[in-house]
Amino acid sequence: MASVLLVEDDPVIRSALIEVLSAHGHVVHSASQGFEALREVTQRPPDVVVLDLGLPDLDGTDVLRMLRGISQVPVVVATARDDDAEVIKLLNAGADDYVVKPFSGGQLAARLGAVLRRTAPPAAVPYPAGGAEQAGAVPAAAHRALQVGELVVDPAARTAHLAGQELRLTRREFDLLAYLAAHADQVVSRRRILADVWRQPYVEDQTIDVHLSALRRKLGERAAQPRYLHTVRGIGIKLVAPR
Numbered sequence: 001m002a003s004v005l006l007v008e009d010d011p012v013i014r015s016a017l018i019e020v021l022s023a024h025g026h027v028v029h030s031a032s033q034g035f036e037a038l039r040e041v042t043q044r045p046p047d048v049v050v051l052d053l054g055l056p057d058l059d060g061t062d063v064l065r066m067l068r069g070i071s072q073v074p075v076v077v078a079t080a081r082d083d084d085a086e087v088i089k090l091l092n093a094g095a096d097d098y099v100v101k102p103f104s105g106g107q108l109a110a111r112l113g114a115v116l117r118r119t120a121p122p123a124a125v126p127y128p129a130g131g132a133e134q135a136g137a138v139p140a141a142a143h144r145a146l147q148v149g150e151l152v153v154d155p156a157a158r159t160a161h162l163a164g165q166e167l168r169l170t171r172r173e174f175d176l177l178a179y180l181a182a183h184a185d186q187v188v189s190r191r192r193i194l195a196d197v198w199r200q201p202y203v204e205d206q207t208i209d210v211h212l213s214a215l216r217r218k219l220g221e222r223a224a225q226p227r228y229l230h231t232v233r234g235i236g237i238k239l240v241a242p243r
Helices: 011-023 034-043 060-070 084-093 105-119 171-182 190-198 207-220
Strands: 005-008 027-030 050-052 073-081 097-100 146-148 153-155 159-162 187-191 229-232 236-238
Touching: 005 011, 005 034, 011 027, 011 105, 027 034, 034 050, 034 060, 034 171, 034 236, 050 060, 050 105, 060 073, 060 084, 073 105, 084 207, 097 105, 153 171, 153 207, 159 171, 171 190, 171 207, 171 236, 187 190, 190 207, 207 229
Parallel strands: 005 027, 005 050, 050 073, 073 097
Antiparallel strands: 146 153, 153 159, 187 236, 229 236
């Protein structure tokens, strides 16, 4: 059972979705406007947010960006468009998943379940390849900060600093960076990233590319001139200290 904040201005759709999600065992609170949703997240933090983009007071993408400024709660966006530009825009703004209208209540419930499974604690960084850890033990990387050059990633505190300056990362950006930091100097395949960070085998490669692009911007580099994040064509990604 999860606490769901449903942000939808259409009362008929809102009522129908509340009924479906409640039937799936979720506790559902609702908001019909963007500012109301932001207040709800700060005053009564939910486990996941369902955000319709067509709100009367604020553009839904702006609401998503504002949410990311105050919370790392998982967000599933409801959009009428499924073209690449729209998907990239939503992922860059901090969405964890999206559903394309029209969608069924059952489809939304399934999406929420998948997002909640992927984002459920513990959020410990997975064991490095070949590590021989005891069953049930907490990975050592979860207890200490990871340093790669001037980049310091603290999985326990979920913070990352570059040259002493804190990086403002979305939850998924942090998970990806922490995973790569735990495997510094190793080439990590996209398949391993999907399995260990996204926790599912079938995610569009573009999803990883979008998050890598966002990380590069925040690390002050470009794909054509990498410093920390290096793409090994046809193999995977490697995080290394600049030389």
